[in-house]
Amino acid sequence: MAKSRFEYVRTYEQDGILLPNTYVVIRLDGRGFHRFSARYNFRKPNDKRALCLMNATAKQVMGQIPDVAGAYGQSDEYSFVLRRECRLFDRREAKLVSTFASTFTAHYQFLWPQYFPDTRLDGSMLPSFDARAVLYPSLREVRDYFSWRQADCHINNLYNTAFWTLVLGGGLSEHDAEQALMGTNSGDKNELLFSRFGINYNNEEAMFRKGTMLVRDVCSADPSSPESTDSRDVPDQHEKSKRQVEREEKARRKAEIVEMHVDIIGDEFWKNSARWIS
Template sequence: MAKSRFEYVRTYEQDQVLLPNTYIVIRLDGRGFHRFSAHYGFAKPNDSRALNLMNKSAVSLMKQISDVCGAYGQSDEYSFVLQRRCRLFDRREAKLVSTFASTFTAYYQFYWHDYFPDQPLVASMLPSFDARAVQYPSLAELRDYFSWRQADCHINNLYNTSFWTLIIKGGQTEKEAEHTLMGSNSADKNELLFSRFGINYNNEDAMFRKGTMLIRDISGAPLQTQNPSQKDHIALQKKSKRQVEREEKKRNKAEIVESHDDIIGDNFWRESYKWLS
């Protein structure tokens, strides 16, 4: 870059660098998606086309950014977890959140026609996503984060399924449905769905009830040390450029596995997963 007397303005730029040796979670949320989904007539309470479009966009982002080792999505949000040793953009927060938000938005718009072929996007109502970065120091907090998001998915979906069933099948207005569900707990909602409409909530699509987990399956890759020592850090720093490039190519070629399983219970977290390496 050429030098000039105006270059001093760069001193006003401030970079927030995220802490080393922490898991970074980048969570994306749809911007104004209530209006967006209403405009394009998304099915209620769940539109499988929209959810599969979110999953397709997330998989595409993971294929492009190899530092992402796993992701969880529900509704109009997706959370991507980066390796503890991730050095992408030197862990600068602004670069990370802007890249993830813009890349995911680009993929969502690119694949839109594949899932909504009869509803072209219009300039006055385009999809966009914002992002935030959160750091977690250990696997325990990371597990609780994903458990929190799946619990949120269950609570919201059970409410939405009950709410829209009362409207679509029960003939209630939105205000009446809100009043019917006021103060109800999960057991009440399950009973309402089964006794009044013959719906067993547990038989609803697992993607609706539990969201989607994406894992980068690196078979044969060494497990990441959960509590790396100073020696581990030195070893990582001494990796040659060629070693780093080989590892990145392996990660890029790794299969991304999609599941709709329980990620709160111990079974999912029983081992140190290679996908976190």
């Protein structure tokens, strides 16, 4: 490229490089989705079409970016965890964040007609997502992060279920429903739903209550992968041969992406975590 006297402005560009050998979690959130969901008449308290659209979009992102080990989604947010060895964009934060936000937004809009065939997107209000990157030093913090997001899903969904049941089933105004739930705990909300409306919250769809966990089952593509490995024993990317790195990336690209609606706070889910996150 020819040089010019204006090229000095490039010296103002600063790359934020994320620490090596750490897990990177990219969390995306819908921008202005409260208004967006109202504009397109999302069903309350949960619109299964919208949640399935989020899950399908996340799978597309995982399919395009093999460094994503797993992802968790609820409502209008999705969190993607990148392998500790990830070198994508030389771990430049701005590139990672912008790539995930733009890729997710593009696929969400592209897939929209499959899930909302009778509702056309209006150019005056299109869906978009912002993103942030957070680093975690070990699998322990990654597990606690996903547990935090699932606990948040439970708290929010139980509240929304009780709130919209009072509004749609009980005839209360939104203000009165908010007042009725003020100061209540989980037990109170469960009792309200069952005693007044005959709703057993535990019978609500697992996707609504627990969110969605997506994992890349590398063993399905590479049977030689270890069933269980302590993440601290995983060799650094620079210690692997080029052939080994290429083989592992190929296996990740071919691996099945498994969708689950399960408890990820307890120990059971994490027993074979090395199958997907190492």
